[in-house]
Amino acid sequence: MQSQLPIYPEQASNFAPHVDSLMLFITAICVFFATAVTVAIVIFFFKFHRKQPNDVGVPIEGDSRLEAAWMIIPLILAMAMFSWGAVVYVDYRRAPQDTLDVYVIGKQWMWKAQQPNGLKEINELHVPVGRNIRLILASEDVIHDFFVPAFRVKMDVVPGHYNTMWFRPTKPGRYHFFCSQYCGTNHALMGGWVTVMEPSDYAAWLSGSSGGSANPVVAGEKLFAERACITCHVADGTGRAPSLNGLYGAQVLLADGSTVTADEAYLRESLLQPNAKIVAGYQPLMPAFQGQLTEEQIFALTAYIKSLQSQPVPAKGSGIAPPTGNK
Numbered sequence: 485m486q487s488q489l490p491i492y493p494e495q496a497s498n499f500a501p502h503v504d505s506l507m508l509f510i511t512a513i514c515v516f517f518a519t520a521v522t523v524a525i526v527i528f529f530f531k532f533h534r535k536q537p538n539d540v541g542v543p544i545e546g547d548s549r550l551e552a553a554w555m556i557i558p559l560i561l562a563m564a565m566f567s568w569g570a571v572v573y574v575d576y577r578r579a580p581q582d583t584l585d586v587y588v589i590g591k592q593w594m595w596k597a598q599q600p601n602g603l604k605e606i607n608e609l610h611v612p613v614g615r616n617i618r619l620i621l622a623s624e625d626v627i628h629d630f631f632v633p634a635f636r637v638k639m640d641v642v643p644g645h646y647n648t649m650w651f652r653p654t655k656p657g658r659y660h661f662f663c664s665q666y667c668g669t670n671h672a673l674m675g676g677w678v679t680v681m682e683p684s685d686y687a688a689w690l691s692g693s694s695g696g697s698a699n700p701v702v703a704g705e706k707l708f709a710e711r712a713c714i715t716c717h718v719a720d721g722t723g724r725a726p727s728l729n730g731l732y733g734a735q736v737l738l739a740d741g742s743t744v745t746a747d748e749a750y751l752r753e754s755l756l757q758p759n760a761k762i763v764a765g766y767q768p769l770m771p772a773f774q775g776q777l778t779e780e781q782i783f784a785l786t787a788y789i790k791s792l793q794s795q796p797v798p799a800k801g802s803g804i805a806p807p808t809g810n811k
Contacts, residue, residue, distance in 0.1 A: 592625050613681065
């Protein structure tokens with residue numbers, strides 16, 4: 485028997501039921517008022533239409549209670565929609581602490597994903613069911629948009645900038661993802677599949693892959709040495725740039741007295757535009773790597789910096805520098 489096209493895609497993430505409930509509420513309100521207005525128009529048309537050519541309508545005085553009702557009721561409904569949507573949005577934008585981080589790069593016209601152990605995928609993304617997943621998104625060319633209808637999540641992928649999105653898959657299976665931002669002639673072909681696996685199956689798949697040889701931490705450490713970053717960022721803090729031990733996630737004191745959190749976006753900016761934020765107590769000596777590093781190399785350096793976060797920060801100085809040179 486031929487299956488019918490569902491009204492909504494399958495619900496396969498923690499966000500899907502909340503988004504669908506909100507959309508159902510908004511749709512029901514819109515349908516109710518559209519129906520009420522249409523029925524009222526039809527009734528009034530037949531009840532109050534002119535019976536004779538010389539008929540004159542009876543003057544009708546306004547009713548303040550009616551006028552107050554059609555202002556207060558829509559306001560209450562609109563604020564309910566806004567509040568409900570704000571709760572869903574804030575939950576979506578605030579990722580939990582225990583996420584499994586996967587890097588995703590958009591490029592005309594394909595998606596490249598990198599698992600935590602370094603395994604790279606093309607137009608495929610494998611994740612375990614029931615685990616909080618955070619995607620760190622970047623673009624190598626134009627603006628893209630990563631959209632998984634079954635998860636009810638989407639996020640713009642902007643060149644020169646990191647965006648993040650998170651979700652928790654609730655059902656094993658394969659779910660289509662798309663680029664929902666027009667990005668060129670083959671935009672319609674830019675898609676792939678999210679494969680949600682049982683945790684044991686995911687662990688077996690990950691361990692059975694060849695990703696270990698491409699471990700991003702190892703690649704980042706090698707790149708860190710090749711770019712001579714190690715000559716300034718000495719581990720004990722005695723170099724011309726501060727130590728990177730404990731950098732990721734820490735508060736960085738800047739020369740202007742402000743502070744910034746050393747997250748992925750800060751590390752990226754520090755690599756490509758080192759003079760954008762100068763660390764307190766250090767000179768702006770770091771060379772810019774704009775145009776010299778690929779997104780994969782930036783991801784590798786970021787992974788290496790993250791691997792140092794469990795190590796204590798040396799006591800020298802109060803500022804914490806970016807990953808590949810002092811600012």
